[in-house]
Structures are given as C-alpha cells and as structure tokens.
Amino acid sequence: MSRVTLAIAAVLSSVPFLGPVLAAEPMPTPSFPKPWQLNLQTPATPQAEMLYDFHTLLTWVCVAISVFVLALLVICFVRFNEKSNPVPAKWSHNTMIEVIWTVVPVFILVAIAVPSYRILYYLDHTTEADMTLKITGNQWFWSYEYVDAGVSFDAIALPEAEVDIKAGQHRLLETDRHVILPVDTNIRLLFTATDVIHAWTIPAFGVKLDNMPGRINETWTRITKPGRYYGQCSELCGVDHSYMPIVVDAVSKEEYQRWVEQEKAGLAPASKDAVSLAAGN
Numbered sequence: 001m002s003r004v005t006l007a008i009a010a011v012l013s014s015v016p017f018l019g020p021v022l023a024a025e026p027m028p029t030p031s032f033p034k035p036w037q038l039n040l041q042t043p044a045t046p047q048a049e050m051l052y053d054f055h056t057l058l059t060w061v062c063v064a065i066s067v068f069v070l071a072l073l074v075i076c077f078v079r080f081n082e083k084s085n086p087v088p089a090k091w092s093h094n095t096m097i098e099v100i101w102t103v104v105p106v107f108i109l110v111a112i113a114v115p116s117y118r119i120l121y122y123l124d125h126t127t128e129a130d131m132t133l134k135i136t137g138n139q140w141f142w143s144y145e146y147v148d149a150g151v152s153f154d155a156i157a158l159p160e161a162e163v164d165i166k167a168g169q170h171r172l173l174e175t176d177r178h179v180i181l182p183v184d185t186n187i188r189l190l191f192t193a194t195d196v197i198h199a200w201t202i203p204a205f206g207v208k209l210d211n212m213p214g215r216i217n218e219t220w221t222r223i224t225k226p227g228r229y230y231g232q233c234s235e236l237c238g239v240d241h242s243y244m245p246i247v248v249d250a251v252s253k254e255e256y257q258r259w260v261e262q263e264k265a266g267l268a269p270a271s272k273d274a275v276s277l278a279a280g281n
C-alpha cells in the first residue's frame, strides 16, 4: 500500500460515521416492478426511454393491424355468410388489391425499421465515455472491473436465508456486493465471460447484452435517476443460472468518487450497504 493510500485509510477510518451507517435508510428503487403493474419497468436512462417509446409505437402498430384484420373478418362474417349471400361471386383475382396488400406492409416495415436502426446505432457504443465498467460472467456470479479507477470485485447472490424481505430486500435478486455507478455519466460497458455465455441485463437501463467467452461486447449507459436497480443473468448458463442477480446503486458523482477512494484504500465493506458508507449518512 502506498503512503497516500495509507494516509487516506487513516483519515477515513477515524471518521465516526463508519460504524452506524449500515443501518441507513434503504435506497429508493425507482424502477422496481409493482404488483399488477403493466408495461415495461420505468426507464432510468435515455436508452431505456427510447426503447420504451419504440415499444409503445410498435404496440399501437400491432393494435391498428389487429383491429383492421378483425374488421375485415367481421365484414366477411356478416355480408358473405350463406344466408346474406347465397350465390357467391366466381372471380378470384384483383390486381389492385394484390398490389395494395403487398406494398402497404412493405411501407409499414420500412416505417418500423427506420427508428429501430436509429436506436440500435445509438445503443451500439459511445465515443465520449467518462468511465468504463468491464463485466465478466462466470458460472455463477459476476465479476466487475472499474477499468479507469482500478477497482474490481466479484458479486455473488445472497443465499435465501440471508435475504431480509422486511428490510425491503428481494428474494433471488440480492448480491453481497453492489455495482456502484455515478448518475449523469457516460458509462462504457464491456461484456465478456470466462466459461459459457451469460447476459448482463438491467431492464430499467435498457441494457441486455451477451457476455461471450473469448470476445468483448460493448454498449453504454447514462443513468439519470439515483437509486437501486435490479437485473438478472438473461442467458441460460447452467444449473445456477437463476442465481446470478445484479444490483446497481446509482449515486451522485461525489458519492461515487468517495466510494472509489474508500475501495482503493481497502475500507469499503464487502456489504450491501457500501453506498450508505460512501454517502456518509
């Protein structure tokens, strides 16, 4: 340990708030699903907002097509049943209608493809990353490396017996270490794996990408709302696939910086409340 690190460690360890902070208020969970909630989780990044809006647009396109097809069916039932139309017409081709039912779907698909590719391009990568987080999938836990800060750790699912539902924790969703990320920051996300394919997913961020052994996948995020966000591995990766939850605590830039310094000084606890510690309340 360098002298500077030791000095920081000494200063931080003398601060009185380090003890009782573990009992601090739980973080807000702005996107956590509620009972009977419809639709996607509340977006917490511009990417998730774009995906949400696109999803809404597609839903209405589907509704319009379904209503149109249903109307055609109802017209057929009413006007062309045996009673109302005892002698059916014998013709079988109508060039105009055939051109319309070929060309109109093409236009609909192009109208969908344009915003779809725009979003794909936007999600692909950022050229203005403020920091990089490398996420490695393992059977069956996640490893995180804050490339610029030089901090890394593993996050392992909490066993069911240790999950405190009364304290606001969630079964199968809690980990021993949380991913701490700053809000309003362009975060480059790099994905890889050590064994099989995993997929790091946070629905509220609009992030879901495969962690492939032997290659790096990339995307980015920019969290706009502080709070705690949950996700799970989304690629069948073996017998404990359902025990690879993800917890991200989005905090202010200052709190994030304090957390990094404490991590480097070896002071941040290996606990679920690292953020309370970083926040100093």
Ligand SMILES: [Cu+2]
Residues within 6 Å of the ligand: 137, 138, 197, 198, 199, 233, 234, 235, 236, 237, 241, 244
């Ligand atoms: Cu997995």
